[in-house]
Structure formats: structure tokens, C-alpha cells
Amino acid sequence: MKFAKIPMATINRLSIYMRTLQDLLEEEMDVISSERLAKQCGVNPAQIRKDLAYFGEFGVRGVGYRVSDLINQIKEILGLNRNWNLAMVGLGNLGSAMIRHGNFIKHGYIFTSAFDVDPQKVGKRLPNGLIINHVDELEEIVKEREAHIGIIATPASAAQSVANQLVLGGINGILNFAPVQIQVPDCCHVENVDFTIKLDCIAYHLSSGG
Amino acid sequence: MKFAKIPMATINRLSIYMRTLQDLLEEEMDVISSERLAKQCGVNPAQIRKDLAYFGEFGVRGVGYRVSDLINQIKEILGLNRNWNLAMVGLGNLGSAMIRHGNFIKHGYIFTSAFDVDPQKVGKRLPNGLIINHVDELEEIVKEREAHIGIIATPASAAQSVANQLVLGGINGILNFAPVQIQVPDCCHVENVDFTIKLDCIAYHLSSGG
DNA sequence: CCCATAATGTGAATAATATCACATTGTTAA
């Protein structure tokens, strides 16, 4: 099963399973069935088993999954048994909110650099101790601090240019909050987050009696 | 075509098309082909035509789509030719960042109430003029201010209880930022936003040579 | 030791989604 092509949706769900399993671990639950986990994650039990089957056999028939083992297996699959260094670009409302947020570090995501163009912001120290650098220094600093993932939290108009600089800095993964489609070489993986799309989706459902 | 079941994915894409079309309008482009629009949105041209075909015929054969017309059509489809009132619950990092963000109002999303439990925050005035109310008053105030959509930006532990209160307040659409699956009656539509999942997804791609 | 039980892992069936390919139809210019 190891080298089938893995559906994107599976990867997303693994992340959800892991989060739920971590909650379960805190509640001292040490074994769980796909049925109960599925209910808690809002998916079909067979889905969970299928998703896991892409990567191996992690359960015990007649019993279920050992919670802490499964967490470790999923971490291994997703590549989360290590830390990832993040470069934040754009320290406005959203960028600042994320840097202040404590949960990323818990999951092994560490902000090691931060960039803006605003001269008012460049040179300031953030709550986590980081100093904001000018975006012109991005390529250099990103290499120096071994950033793995870039986060674009600038206005849409700057997003493509920031993406270009991140790529030059050797970054192969980008989380983009700007509401535009950015163009990058194939070696670079982009994930987009756009809240407004989600709101539009809710509006649609409210409008058409869904 | 009007009453086929519409794929969720189609609704999401319509929102993206609209955003791109609005950019094109600013660049004074008044007609666009599905091919060019598709490139800009990163999808297949036939996809765009199929998505639109669920709702009618909006193009001109041999020519393409009139940009401003198509924007209006999509707004009509998604229910965006009106305003939607938002209730923000949890004025921490993320909730505050969203309220400060100017783009929501441009798209017809208006914050009409804001709630927290923290006595330090309750009573404070936000940059947009709103006063933060105590979450105990949620049900009442949400009804009074005719909120349509609730946004949950509290810690995960409070999310379900907030969701319950929103539903009691008559709200049928929820945007949930807390990393838990909330349970609501069928009449209520929930969309989840979880950045950490997106980061995990990038980590996976970086790890497995994608 | 063996049987009843419970829950996994998975092939087959189904459902959902995306793409192709082309007939159709407005447009423009000779």
C-alpha cells in the first residue's frame, strides 16, 4: 500500500484525526475504535481505516487503535516528528495575530523570521522576541535562519512579489492568506487560506434554504 | 439546469472566480474567456463553464463573459447582493484581527456584535465602534441586532458552548476557527477554518519529496 | 483450548467530480 498516490483529502483528514487523538490522550483514553473516532471527527469510519491503510496497518483487530501509538504514526506520516521553521511576511492584523498565537509552537512550528515593508514596523521587537526585518533582506535571512515554510500575510498586491522572494530564498512551502492565486515553480507547494470564501459559502447556504 | 444538486466545490470556486473578476474589472477588462479566467484562477476552463452551467447561461459564444455582468450573476447565485450581519465571539488575537480587517465590509459582511468572557475586554470599544458584550448576553443581542452568521474565535474548549448559544440566538451559519468539530442541528451550516491543517499539509509535501 | 465477540483491513460498488471533445451559436469582416 505504501506507494499508491495519496489523495489530498486524506492528508487533510490525517491532520484532523491527529488533533482529535491528542484531545483524547489528554482525557486519558488509551484505545479508540474507528467508529468512535469517526463520530468525533465527523467522518465515516471506513474513511478513517482507508486513509490509514495507505500507509500501513496501525490498528488491532477486535480492539481498535492505541491512541498514543496512532498519534506517533500520523506524525511520522505527515512529517511532524521534527520542527519546521516559519518565515512570516506581513506583520499586519493577521500576521501579528498568528505570531502571538501560542499553538503553533506546540505543534512544532517555530517562527524564526518576520518581514514587513513598513518603516514603522521594521526593527520592532515582537512578543515572541523576534525582530521584524525589512522584506528586502528576506532572501538572505530566510536562508540564514533555515526557514522551511513561508507565510504570506501581506495585501494581495504584494503577494506574488513576496512569493518570488521566498522561492529565491529556497523555500518550498508557502501558506498564502492573500486572496490571489500565486504562481510558483513546481518544486514549491502552496496552500491557500481564504476566510472570505468560507463566508461566501455560508451566505450561499443561508440564501438557498440549505 | 437550475435544480441539480450543486457540488460544494463549485460554490467555493464561484467565490474565487468572483474575486478574480473583481480584480479584472479594476484593470478595466470588460470581457474574458473561460480559458484566460481559468489560467488566472488555476483551474480547468471546462470547469468554469460547467460550474456556471449549473445556474444558467451567462456567456456569449465566440466572445466570452462580460466581466461586470458575470460578477453580478455570481453575486446573485451566492446570495451576495445584500449585506450579512456577523457576530464575532472571542476577541483574542484572531477575532480582533478580523474586526480590524477592512475587506469584509467591502464584500457586504458587517460586524454588528462582538462577545467575550474576559471582564478586561467586556465593555471595551473596538476600532470599528462596536462595544464588546459579555457572552452571557449573546442570545439576546444576536437576535436584537439580526446577526446572520456567527464567528467562533474562542479557544477550542469554549467552541461547543458558544455554538449552542449561537443556535439558540437563531443563527444558521457559523464560521468556526477553533480546531474542534462542533455539533449543531441540521438547520445550521458550519464552515471550519484551521490553518494548522494547512501547515501540516505543507509539512507532508516537504517531507515526502512532493 | 476453543468459541463468541468485536473491530480491523480491503475488494467491490457506488457516488462525486473533473476533463475531453465537439456541436452549437454569436460575432465580425469581406
Place this chain on the structure above:
DNA sequence: TTAACAATGTGATATTATTCACATTATGGG
């Protein structure tokens, strides 16, 4: 007027994802 063109709208096809259904296999009690 009409022919050449361009891009839509859509049935057919291909691909991808989800769910079903059950054979398989650990476990624990009698």
C-alpha cells in the same frame, strides 16, 4: 449575406473519492 472564426455549453468519458459489506484476525471468557 455569408463564410471564417472563436469560445461557449454540454453529453460522453475518465478520474477520483467515499461508502458498503464482509472476510480476517486479535482478544478474553468459559
